[in-house]
Amino acid sequence: xxILIVSFYDDNFGDMLIRTCFENILKxxxxxLGVSQNDCVIEKMNQKHIEEEKILSSDLVVFAxxxxxxxxxxxxxxxxxxxxxxxxxxxxxxxxSSLGVNNVASCEGEVGVLKKLLCFDNIKGLSVxxxxxxxxxxxxxxxxxAVSVCDPAVWAGKIFSLKKSGSKTVGxxxxxxxLFKANGLEWKLKDEEEYxxxxxxxxxxxxxxxxxxxxxxxxxxxxxxxxxEKYEIPEDKLIFPDSSKQLVEAVSSFGAVASIRxxxxxxxxxxxxxxxxxxxxxxxxxxxxxxxxxxxxxSIDENAAENMASKLSEALENDYSLSEEYLMxxxxxxxxxxxxxxxxxxxxxxxFNELCKRVGEIGVREEDYITDLTTKIKRxxxxxxxxxxxxxxxx
Numbered sequence: 001x002x003i004l005i006v007s008f009y010d011d012n013f014g015d016m017l018i019r020t021c022f023e024n025i026l027k028x029x030x031x032x033l034g035v036s037q038n039d040c041v042i043e044k045m046n047q048k049h050i051e052e053e054k055i056l057s058s059d060l061v062v063f064a065x066x067x068x069x070x071x072x073x074x075x076x077x078x079x080x081x082x083x084x085x086x087x088x089x090x091x092x093x094x095x096x097s098s099l100g101v102n103n104v105a106s107c108e109g110e111v112g113v114l115k116k117l118l119c120f121d122n123i124k125g126l127s128v129x130x131x132x133x134x135x136x137x138x139x140x141x142x143x144x145x146a147v148s149v150c151d152p153a154v155w156a157g158k159i160f161s162l163k164k165s166g167s168k169t170v171g172x173x174x175x176x177x178x179l180f181k182a183n184g185l186e187w188k189l190k191d192e193e194e195y196x197x198x199x200x201x202x203x204x205x206x207x208x209x210x211x212x213x214x215x216x217x218x219x220x221x222x223x224x225x226x227x228x229e230k231y232e233i234p235e236d237k238l239i240f241p242d243s244s245k246q247l248v249e250a251v252s253s254f255g256a257v258a259s260i261r262x263x264x265x266x267x268x269x270x271x272x273x274x275x276x277x278x279x280x281x282x283x284x285x286x287x288x289x290x291x292x293x294x295x296x297x298x299s300i301d302e303n304a305a306e307n308m309a310s311k312l313s314e315a316l317e318n319d320y321s322l323s324e325e326y327l328m329x330x331x332x333x334x335x336x337x338x339x340x341x342x343x344x345x346x347x348x349x350x351x352f353n354e355l356c357k358r359v360g361e362i363g364v365r366e367e368d369y370i371t372d373l374t375t376k377i378k379r380x381x382x383x384x385x386x387x388x389x390x391x392x393x394x395x
Contacts, residue, residue, distance in 0.1 A: 001040045001342065004054055006083060007064035008047045008076065011375055013216035013244045014153065014263025015066060019044060020244060020368055021152035022064035022097070022330075024159050024359045029334040031358075034347040047079045055086045060341055065098025065129060065152050067283055077113065084117045095337045096126040098151055098330060100283045101134060114138055125337040127330075130286030149329040151287070153263055154322075157270035160245055161360040162252045164271045170203060170210040170312055171239075171254035172196060173264040174227065176219035180300070183281055187300055193227050195278075198305035199258060200233075206313060213239035213250050215261045245364065256315040258308050262287060272322060274315035276308055290326065324352040331355060 005026070007019040023042065030040055045054050047068070055061060061083065068076045087094050118126070119142055127147040128135050135146035157163065174196065177189030196212070203210045212233065214220035221240050228238055241247040251257060251267045257275040259265040262284055268275040269291055277284050279297040288294050296315065298307045331350065339346065350358060 001035065001060075002058050003040060003042050003060045003062060004058040005042060005044045005062055005064050006047050007044070008066055008068065009371075009375065010048075011217050012220070012261070012263075013241060013247045014261055014266070016216075016244045016368075016371070016375075017153040017156050017247070017263060017267065018065050018098070018151065020364055021155040021159055021359075022062075024362045025152060025155060025330050026062070026334055027362055028350060028355055028358050029331055029338055032335055032346055032349050033338055033342070033344040035338075035342075035344070047076065047083070050079060050082055050086075052086060055083060055092070056090055058087075058092055060338075061087050061092055061094045063094070063096045063099070065100070067100035081113060081117060084120055084123070088120050088122050091122055093122050093124045093341050094120075095124050095334075095341070097333065098127060098129045098149055099135070100129050100151070100286075101131055111138070115140065115142075118142055118144065124341055125333070127333045130283050130290070147333055149333045150290070150326050151263075151266050152330060153266045154270050154327055155330075155359060156244075156248050156267050157252070157272075158356045159359045159362075159364065160248045161363070162248055162271060164255075164273045165253050166255075167253060168209065168255040168316055169253065170208055170316070171251060171257040171264075172199060172210055172212045173258060173260045174212050174214050174220055174224040175260045176217065176223050178219075179260075180280055185280060185300060187280075189223065189226075192223070193230065195305050195308075196227055197231050199308055200231075202305055202309035203312070206309065208313070208316070211237050211239055211250075211254075213247075213264075214241065215264055216241045216243075216247055220261075244368070256312050258312055269320055269322070272320045274318060274320050276311040276315055278304065278308070291320070291323065293320075328352055328355070 005019065005023060009015040009019055027037065043054055045051050068080065084094060115138055118138055123144065126144050127149040129149060129151045132146045132148050139146060177192060180187035200210060212224055214224055224238060239250045241250055248267055251273060252271050254273055257264055257268045257273060259275045259277040265275040265277050265287060276296045276298060277288065279285060279299055285297055288296055296311060298304055298311060338344065
């Protein structure tokens with residue numbers, strides 16, 4: 001048996017965590033069906049770098065999750081179309097899992113392509129981490145149903161065997177200056193830096209310690225470096241993760257997180273560290289709704305820093321607790337789909353505590369840490385060459 005995991009990953013370690021956590025839950029579902037790791041070869045492929053031989057030699061192709069549906073500057077639809085079409089040519093089953101959306105107000109032509117692809121009879125399942133009603137529109141006239149599950153990265157704390165430290169330090173998430181513009185917002189680098197500086201000053205006034213951190217992206221790190229130099233932020237207040245594990249370790253050291261990127265909030269939740277999020281992307285409020293904290297969102301306006309500081313003060317006094325049902329949803333979905341695709345019977349189903357223990361035992365392979373670092377190095381080299389050729393811009 002050969003299973004190909006398809007996911008998008010780059011130097012933003014939130015994307016890496018989707019793949020890593022998904023693989024561990026997938027392995028546990030296979031074990032529950034009596035399939036040992038010796039009986040199944042699991043390969044991985046970056047959705048943006050399609051390897052035809054990997055697809056055509058697989059018995060099942062699974063999309064691991066993330067905001068892959070929707071139509072934005074990352075152009076995921078082209079890759080999805082090619083992978084689905086190639087798989088269909090050999091009648092290889094496909095399972096979509098933990099899908100999110102981006103910029104759903106797209107042109108009718110792209111929506112039409114997506115609806116057509118989802119009608120292929122080799123697609124055996126589709127689960128979503130947010131907005132199931134939108135996906136039901138994509139599935140109009142289709143026998144598939146959109147099943148709601150968690151984002152795989154809510155398992156990050158269990159998979160890396162990490163817990164929150166109990167500190168009261170606030171982690172302040174920093175992103176690249178062009179992220180907001182790329183998502184249709186008016187905020188620019190100077191607006192983000194003003195927000196960060198104002199938030200720092202407000203936390204100082206409240207006597208709350210803080211550290212600035214990124215999710216690992218080279219461009220996010222460039223922004224943090226630029227901000228720190230401009231406002232003379234000491235080095236001991238800065239965290240630059242070089243791997244998924246270092247990102248999870250950083251978040252585990254906080255008492256609360258001022259999030260921007262969604263996966264800084266998702267990792268926080270996995271560790272029961274409360275977070276408050278700038279509401280800059282349509283998938284952000286869906287996650288907070290899923291975990292029952294819709295009030296922990298801050299609008300992007302002139303009062304963003306003040307509102308963030310106020311909500312962080314409250315969050316520091318009110319811990320998260322994990323929803324077992326929410327976390328188990330992904331495991332149950334994969335269990336059902338693997339059972340269906342491979343005509344297997346369930347041998348022994350994991351309970352929540354057993355699954356938490358087992359994903360930690362499987363852990364993370366050394367090669368995944370190497371992939372994290374080499375991906376970041378390659379991205380850094382690309383950014384450096386772009387700056388040399390075009391002059392520096394905070395893209």
